[in-house]
Amino acid sequence: MERWLTRGVVGYVLWPTKETTINFGGHEILLKPATKNDEQAMCIRLDGINEKEAVRLFNQFLSILSWCDGGQSVQLTDGIIAAVPASIGVARKTGSSLSGTFEAFNRSPIDDPRKRLALALYREAVTVDSIPYIFLGFYKVIGVCFGENKGISNKIAEILPNLEDELAKKRLEELEANKTDIPSYLYNQRRCAIAHVTNDPVINPDEEDTWILSGDVYIVRAIAEYLIENELGISKTILSDKKEFE
Numbered sequence: 001m002e003r004w005l006t007r008g009v010v011g012y013v014l015w016p017t018k019e020t021t022i023n024f025g026g027h028e029i030l031l032k033p034a035t036k037n038d039e040q041a042m043c044i045r046l047d048g049i050n051e052k053e054a055v056r057l058f059n060q061f062l063s064i065l066s067w068c069d070g071g072q073s074v075q076l077t078d079g080i081i082a083a084v085p086a087s088i089g090v091a092r093k094t095g096s097s098l099s100g101t102f103e104a105f106n107r108s109p110i111d112d113p114r115k116r117l118a119l120a121l122y123r124e125a126v127t128v129d130s131i132p133y134i135f136l137g138f139y140k141v142i143g144v145c146f147g148e149n150k151g152i153s154n155k156i157a158e159i160l161p162n163l164e165d166e167l168a169k170k171r172l173e174e175l176e177a178n179k180t181d182i183p184s185y186l187y188n189q190r191r192c193a194i195a196h197v198t199n200d201p202v203i204n205p206d207e208e209d210t211w212i213l214s215g216d217v218y219i220v221r222a223i224a225e226y227l228i229e230n231e232l233g234i235s236k237t238i239l240s241d242k243k244e245f246e
Contacts, residue, residue, distance in 0.1 A: 003046040005054050005081050006032075008039035011074030011127065013065050015040050025057050025109040039077060051081070060109050063119040066126060067228065068107075068238045071221075073127035105238050115232050118144045122224060131210050132194045132203055135217050139191045141224035145231050153183035159223055168222035171215040182219075190216055 009015070020031045030043040042061070044054045055076065062074050110116045118141050125137025146152045160182060163169060175182050190213070193203045203213070228234050
């Protein structure tokens with residue numbers, strides 16, 4: 001008897017408005033739009049792939065899709081295993097449906113573990129609902145590209161003039177007006193202050209002005225996106241991964 005895994009999908013990425021089958025990593029994945037009662041979903045036949053591997057493949061697909069769709073949030077929800085994919089439904093827990101102009105997908109899973117990790121952390125950062133952890137997620141992408149050593153500050157400083165996001169540039173101007181050492185500020189007063197409760201300073205959710213931290217998020221997001229595209233060479237189109245380079 002055939003066994004099919006179905007997992008619900010929630011978020012804001014573009015999604016087919018009719019059932020669409022794609023080939024990803026040598027496996028056919030059925031993408032299902034939402035119905036009145038069910039979430040949009042991903043289905044795969046468990047033939048030559050187990051459930052854990054299938055979920056990993058689903059997530060890698062969603063990370064690429066999130067990146068290609070401008071950094072939209074998306075994640076898997078509950079799942080079910082059954083014999084027939086057409087009969088499977090994952091009960092809706094949200095009131096919105098993914099939709100848009102998604103008509104074709106021609107990307108492959110990314111072979112390089114470092115690139116896969118960077119995209120996974122990026123998707124997590126755009127999906128998590130916490131400003132401090134959004135910041136930390138984007139900074140992790142920087143860490144994947146540069147490591148966490150003393151030289152990271154110089155590398156960040158070299159990238160800052162290349163950032164094009166207007167909100168990031170506005171926040172940079174504010175920090176520069178106060179003669180802030182921006183790489184050190186991002187690392188010590190933001191990254192470490194979020195990650196370490198024994199740090200001085202430490203970001204206390206009850207006290208921190210989140211609107212200030214929100215401005216800093218624009219900077220680390222812009223850095224992360226610059227690195228994914230230019231350092232890691234990951235294409236933004238869902239139609240081809242030919243622009244990737246090693």
